[in-house]
Amino acid sequence: MGDPAEDGAVITAALLRRWRLPDPAGNKDAKGRVLIVGGGAATAGAILLAAEAALRIGAGKLKMATVAATAPLLSTAVPEAFVAGLPAGETGDISPAAAEVILDLAASADAVLLGPGITDPEAATALLELVVPHLDTRVVIDALGTAYLTAHPDGVRHLEGRVLLTPNSVELARTLGASHDDVDADVHAATAALARQTGAVVLSGSALSYVVTPDGTTWRNEAGGPGVAASGSGDVKAGAVVGLCARGASPEQSAAWGSFAHGRAGERLTASVGRVGFLARELVTELPRVLAEIEV
Secondary structure: OOOOOOEEEEEOOHHHHOOOOOOOOOOOOOOOOEEEEEEEEOHHHHHHHHHHHHHHHOOOOEEEEEEEHHHHHHHHHHOOOEEEEEEEOOOOOHHHHHHHHHHHHOOOOEEEEOOOOOOOOOHHHHHHHHHHHHHOOOOEEHHHHHHHHHHHHOOOHHOOOOEEOOHHHHHHHHHHHHHHHHHHOOHHHHHHHOOOOOOOOHEOOOOEEEOOOOOOOEEEEEOOOHHOOOOOHHHHHHHHHHHHEEEEOHHHHHHHHHHHHHHHHHHHHHHHHHEEEOOOHHHHHHHHHHHHHHHH
């Protein structure tokens, strides 16, 4: 394991080499099975980015659950995956009526990602209320999926030691019921507050991000750059961390490795393209190279 200090040990390649990921050797089942739930009528790209990141970070098998309107497109875009088409509600997001199908899919998953591409907080809450309490595996809740925690602060405590939240700063503020300005003034404190409140590991921040466990143990990620702040970048990060969870890493290890790999991918692209101008999908293709650099 890494060597976290109270104020946050900086995540570096050297720290991660001392905190080795589970051995990826074996067949595709042994490398981990991921289920990603999200997307909507207008947001298929979010779940696509997360899905490809999960595979690129080393997960072995992938299922996606999204609205029926975009499921055929995603099945073609990611031929490596099984894609389930689900009914949509009035907002174009997945209907709560799909909860039973999602739970059937989750029963065989090593890790489940909930949230990328969901566009309405109320729709997210209505769906996750019927899904999260019945999950019994590693779970990552991302983006507007975190609206479920606003309504149900104790809603993931049954997953103690197996749950990771990955809100951006806006979603972090909304989940805490705090102002965005207050959260931006002390992202570490806000991240720690959500970890204590929910009993989950929390990864949040932007140029500087934090991984905080419920007991306050903290790691600080400084890797990245201006180019990483791009549309879809958060979906890539969420896909990377759920892929690592599926491989058998703990939520805090997945968050530390995933956030650093995501930031380092941005640094590699910055060196070759420039400070800004690259796309989130290009971060995905850099992930295997970053892992190879770290795991020497």
